[in-house]
Amino acid sequence: MHTMGVITATLCLAWALALGCAHPLTHKKPEAAGGGHPHGAEPPSNDTDLAQLCTDEASFDAVTLSENGTMLFFRGEEVWESSRGGGQLHVRPLASSWPELGGPVDAALRLHRRQHPEEHQSLYLFQGEQVWAYAGEQLRPGFPRRVEDEFPGVPGGVDAAVECHPEECGGETILFFKGDTVYSFDLALRVTKSRTWLELGPCDAALRWLERYYCLQGTRFQRFDPLTGKVPPGYPRDLRDYFIPCPGRGHGSGDTSWGDAGDRCSGTPFQALLSDDTGRIYAFRGGLSFRLDSRQDGHHAWPLGQTWPGLEGEVDAAFAWDGRTYLIQGSQVSIFLSEQGHRRVQGYPRALQEELGVPSADAAFTCPGSAHLYLITGNRVRLVDLLQTPRQVGEPVPLPHDHVDGAMCTKDGVFLFHGPSYHQYASVAQLLGAQQPAPPQSIATHFFHCPQ
Structure with missing residues (x-):
């Protein structure tokens, strides 16, 4: 059949989604205090580290969008970032961007609130009982703060966090995961409701992508309904077949690469x-x-x-x-x-x-x-x-x-x-x-x- 083409000239197109990391993670996430600052030029990607990532079974600590819209994937003392306009992965030490953190993060999220410029595009990094917030690549005044002070009703030591947009949750909401409990924080009312989603289970990290929500569990992930926690048929799936560009793996097609069709x-x-x-x-x-x-x-x-x-x-x-x-x-x-x-x-x-x-x-x-x-x-x-x-x-x-x-x-x-x-x-x-x-x-x- 004849083939078809692509897109409008004024469209702002995005960056390829990519994950990665160099060293196996422990599941214990230490507490630390600190802040952060913008990183410099992107270092080259490391094929050796990517190959190791594709063979290990460790989990990610957190995954979220950066302030400039690229994807950040945290694991241990390192963070991987997708490049602008391409599928390259760039790895760097966590301390090179946020040196005051002093160790791995527990969770991360970015807020999108145009009507609240003081919070809009803020990047939140969680460690133990504390949270750091960055706006315009600068630490916001008053941070770090206790998690319970910034998000009343949410305990410290959360495992994962993800913003839930109004069109999907009926209001501006953040979902926090800790063990089997999910804490739903209403940004407008500043109140928290807790629930248990047994079907979903604990999450090492959480991600919103293309209006859909994902819970990462080791090298597997599940898609879930952000209102009910229900998981559709066909899950869990392997991250290395969808999010991580592993050589020889086809993002949902087993071990057959997508080749030029996916490039x-x-x-x-x-x-x-x-x-x-x-x-x-x-x-x-x-x-x-x-x-x-x-x-x-x-x-x-x-x-x-x-x-x-x-x-x-x-x-x-x-x-x-x-x-x-x-x-x-x-x-x-x-x-x-x-x-x-x-x-x-x-x-x-x-x-x-x-x-x-x-x-x-x-x-x-x-x-x-x-x-x-x-x-x-x-x-x-x-x-x-x-x-x-x-x-x-x-x-x-x-x-x-x-x-x-x-x-x-x-x-x-x-x-x-x-x-x-x-x-x-x-x-x-x-x-x-x-x-x-x-x-x-x-x-x-x-x-x-x-x-x-």
């Missing part, structure tokens, strides 16, 4: 792209999907079914309309509800011909706020009015391209993708009136920040 800089064309009504953007290649709009979450690839439950194989075309996302696979289409954790609508997949009036499509796009769907096959595009029932397909209109892999329309115009290049048009009208393709530009360079 955003490989130049391999994408098979589909989706920009939904919430502003989330996904790219599809092989049996993988990439989340592209989140600056913090990166260009990390995941197996298709991880984001789109029940979906397997390759996605050939994709578009969004009226709170739903349409994923076309060959002659069939599946519809998922965008605001309900990508839940597939009952009765799907069904025939594309029955749903949209065409047997197949190389690419598809809708523009923001419009019910006009444009379906591209070969060098022709056809219009479908999604408000019309039954749906009628318009006459084919020629394009200034012999073939495209994918297409997308945003407030910045229409983007057509072919191989490693994209072509940008200010509007649908400009696209349909063009006699020649717009100048090609590099997808990898301009949108994934890959080296030329």
